[in-house]
Amino acid sequence: MEKKESEGLQGIRRSGQERDLLPGSAKETWRLLRFCQTAVSFWSVCLIWRPMSFSEETGRRADILYLSKNPQNITQATINALEDRNRIVLIDSLQNLQDTCCLVTTTSHIAYAYAFYYQKPAIFFMPSFNSIDIDAPQFIMLQIIALFAHSLESLKEQVLFCMRDSSKGEEIAEFLGRSLI
Amino acid sequence: MNLKQQVRKIEIDLTNNIKKLLSPTKKNIVIFLPIGTYYKQLGNLPKKLSQKHNVVLAKMTPMPIDFESQFSSNISVGWLVRTTDGEMPIHIDLKEIDIIIEMDSSHLIGIEDDFLSKTAKRIFMPHSMLQAPKVSPHDYVIAPSKIFVECYKRIHPNHINQLIYGGYPKFDISLTPSLARAIDRITYAPTLRIVDFMFASSVCAGYDANILEWLLNNTDEKIAYRPHPSAYSKEITEMYGMLKSRFVSESRLIFDESPGDRFYAQTRILITDCSTTAYTFSLSTLRPSIFFAPLESDDIEMVKHAHRIGYVAKNFRELKRILEKNEDKSQEIAAFREECVFNIGRSEEAICEAIDSILTP
Numbered sequence: 001m002e003k004k005e006s007e008g009l010q011g012i013r014r015s016g017q018e019r020d021l022l023p024g025s026a027k028e029t030w031r032l033l034r035f036c037q038t039a040v041s042f043w044s045v046c047l048i049w050r051p052m053s054f055s056e057e058t059g060r061r062a063d064i065l066y067l068s069k070n071p072q073n074i075t076q077a078t079i080n081a082l083e084d085r086n087r088i089v090l091i092d093s094l095q096n097l098q099d100t101c102c103l104v105t106t107t108s109h110i111a112y113a114y115a116f117y118y119q120k121p122a123i124f125f126m127p128s129f130n131s132i133d134i135d136a137p138q139f140i141m142l143q144i145i146a147l148f149a150h151s152l153e154s155l156k157e158q159v160l161f162c163m164r165d166s167s168k169g170e171e172i173a174e175f176l177g178r179s180l181i
Numbered sequence: 182m183n184l185k186q187q188v189r190k191i192e193i194d195l196t197n198n199i200k201k202l203l204s205p206t207k208k209n210i211v212i213f214l215p216i217g218t219y220y221k222q223l224g225n226l227p228k229k230l231s232q233k234h235n236v237v238l239a240k241m242t243p244m245p246i247d248f249e250s251q252f253s254s255n256i257s258v259g260w261l262v263r264t265t266d267g268e269m270p271i272h273i274d275l276k277e278i279d280i281i282i283e284m285d286s287s288h289l290i291g292i293e294d295d296f297l298s299k300t301a302k303r304i305f306m307p308h309s310m311l312q313a314p315k316v317s318p319h320d321y322v323i324a325p326s327k328i329f330v331e332c333y334k335r336i337h338p339n340h341i342n343q344l345i346y347g348g349y350p351k352f353d354i355s356l357t358p359s360l361a362r363a364i365d366r367i368t369y370a371p372t373l374r375i376v377d378f379m380f381a382s383s384v385c386a387g388y389d390a391n392i393l394e395w396l397l398n399n400t401d402e403k404i405a406y407r408p409h410p411s412a413y414s415k416e417i418t419e420m421y422g423m424l425k426s427r428f429v430s431e432s433r434l435i436f437d438e439s440p441g442d443r444f445y446a447q448t449r450i451l452i453t454d455c456s457t458t459a460y461t462f463s464l465s466t467l468r469p470s471i472f473f474a475p476l477e478s479d480d481i482e483m484v485k486h487a488h489r490i491g492y493v494a495k496n497f498r499e500l501k502r503i504l505e506k507n508e509d510k511s512q513e514i515a516a517f518r519e520e521c522v523f524n525i526g527r528s529e530e531a532i533c534e535a536i537d538s539i540l541t542p
Contacts (some may be wrong), residue, residue: 077476081495106387107380127394128386128423149396150427 015139065091065100067110102147104155115145116176121168123147123158144175195258196273202254203277204235210280211301212252215292216258217242218410219308223351224350226529227251230536239297245440260292261530274299279540282306283319294318302539305342309457310349310464310522311482313367317342321539323532325474326521333484345535348528354440355465356526358445367400367504368437368448369393370407372456374420382420382520390427392452397433397496400504403466405437407444407458450491450504455483463490464518467511471503489517 042108048078066088068075079085091097094114104123111122122145126132129150133143147168149155182190210230214220217240228251230236238244238255249255261270270293278301294303307318310326313333317340324330324344333344369392374385389406396404408421424536428434437444442461451462451470459470467473469491477485487493491510494500525532 073474081474081496083496106384126369126383126387127390128383128420128427130427152391153394 032123060129063087063089065089065097067091104149104159111145112141115172119169119172119176121145121147121153121162121172123149123162125149125155127151145172184262184264187264188262188269188271191259191262192271194271195271196275199237199239199256199258199273199275200277202235202237202256202274202428204253207235208279209277210234210236210536211239211278211281211297212236212282213239213258213292214244214284215241216284220244220248221354222284222306222308222349222351224354224529225251226344226350226532229533233533233537234540251428258297260296271496273297276300280304280536284308289424301529304345304536304539307515309483310352310460311457311486313337313482321345321535323535324523325352325528326523328486328521329341330374336381345532346523347462347535348522348524348530349526350532351442352461352465352522353526353528355445355461362446364447364449366403366435366447367396367450367452368405368444368462369452370456370458370462371409372455373409373411375407379419382423386420386423386427387426393424393428393434395453395500397431399497399501402449403433405444405448407433407437409456450507452500455481457483459487460485461488463514464522467514467518469508469514470511471500473500487519489521490514533536 001107064087066075066079068078068090070078076091079088079090080089094110094117097114098118100118102121102123102127105111105112106125113122114120115122124132124146126148127150131150132148134146145168147158149160150159212223212227227236227238227248228507229418231251231253235253237252237314238249238252240255241257244255258273259271261268272293273296275298278298280303281297281301282304284306302321303319304321304323305314305317306323307314307325307329309329309535311328311332313322313329313336315336317333317337319342321343322333322345324333324346325348330344333340343394369389371389374381393404393406406424425436442465445462445466446460448466450468451459452473453459453470455472459472462468463470470487470494471491472484472487474495475481475487475493476486484493490501491514492503494503518525
């Protein structure tokens with residue numbers, strides 16, 4: 001299983017060069033946002049909740065695995081800003097995440113890799129929108145794998161849902177069990 | 182007519198039109214304002230200069246009438262011709278111009294350093310009270326504060342241009358008592374976000390939306406979102422529109438687009454990432470500002486001196502603690518103001534005197 005995971009996930013390892021591949025306007029935005037570490041962290045963040053230590057009885061909360069494409073100093077500054085920073089674990093790929101419960105991203109396609117490989121949902125956190133319409137046929141994959149959050153409050157609700165309820169994962173597994181024709 | 186011929190015709194016409202506005206007897210000062218955003222930083226300086234000199238506004242965008250009325254005359258100018266055949270800069274060289282005062286946006290958009298005149302003395306007027314520009318091809322630079330001077334000397338250790346310890350007219354105007362208004366809100370005033378594609382707009386709007394949502398859920402006061410003045414007309418319009426739509430039904434949230442510093446009077450505390458607005462707000466009202474999650478940097482003066490006018494909050498918990506504490510920081514801020522800002526209350530006079538001495542060496 002270990003070998004198979006690393007083979008399957010080679011393509012989504014973090015690359016230090018990715019920022020240089022951004023188009024000019026994206027680089028400009030990057031430059032303007034570099035003063036605002038929280039803003040930068042929204043650029044290309046994947047947060048993955050690992051619910052192993054979560055317990056409603058004890059009140060212990062989950063660890064957060066943080067896959068960041070930001071430069072190291074920005075990523076570290078973001079983590080340092082958090083009071084319970086010990087709960088944040090930096091990762092550089094999606095390997096060995098079977099015990100996680102969901103992935104949170106802004107708009108990254110990495111959500112597909114995570115969701116189909118681990119059969120767990122991806123939450124798209126889009127606080128700049130009130131809603132997203134994914135009824136069109138081209139969004140069928142999203143209909144299967146995605147949950148959406150448009151506010152901090154709804155993000156919290158969606159993460160807690162993923163911790164407690166495995167129905168979305170079952171839906172993904174059921175989809176993968178079907179044939180194309 | 183090809184592009185070169187078109188440009189030549191424009192150069193001749195524009196040169197003649199500007200010449201008509203120049204005085205044969207008085208000194209000619211041109212205030213060149215390629216982007217309308219920062220005109221407030223001039224305060225009443227054009228009016229004061231016009232009492233003695235011929236002061237012409239060279240603008241690229243329509244400006245408010247009460248601002249234009251401060252000048253002896255005004256004219257619309259362009260610096261670039263763009264057609265389907267390509268683009269070509271406009272060259273104008275008027276020896277009759279004695280001084281050109283420029284705002285810090287001209288070189289940023291690619292305007293050549295000797296635009297309008299190769300011989301006029303050039304004075305640069307920054308829009309930040311603290312942060313010195315990285316590029317400064319001008320003969321003179323008006324310094325608003327001691328921190329600006331230190332920053333300028335650090336960035337340009339071998340500079341040959343002269344610093345004028347002038348002060349900051351916009352700040353002086355904000356010190357003038359305005360109509361009494363109830364202090365009833367927290368204002369969030371982020372820096373300019375230049376975003377010209379959907380994803381970046383979404384990121385920026387999302388970031389600001391998170392802060393606004395948190396403020397609405399964790400305070401009882403009115404919350405005002407104060408966009409950068411460029412938000413209405415430039416590339417960030419899309420981002421600003423997203424933000425407005427997200428909170429369209431939120432009655433406690435105000436999108437404050439009032440011009441100038443009117444919002445100071447109603448603001449109890451200002452929150453920003455690292456905007457220089459925090460300094461003009463706090464130093465004029467003596468009420469504190471909070472810098473939310475700025476990346477600590479030795480290069481950014483606004484962040485380095487944040488504690489002199491308020492606080493830095495690294496996260497929402499710290500923000501909550503600061504807001505609930507509601508400390509009076511007025512004495513500390515007043516002390517910083519006295520220590521830092523040049524010519525408080527008389528910057529326009531000081532700058533006029535400096536310009537007079539340049540004109541009469």
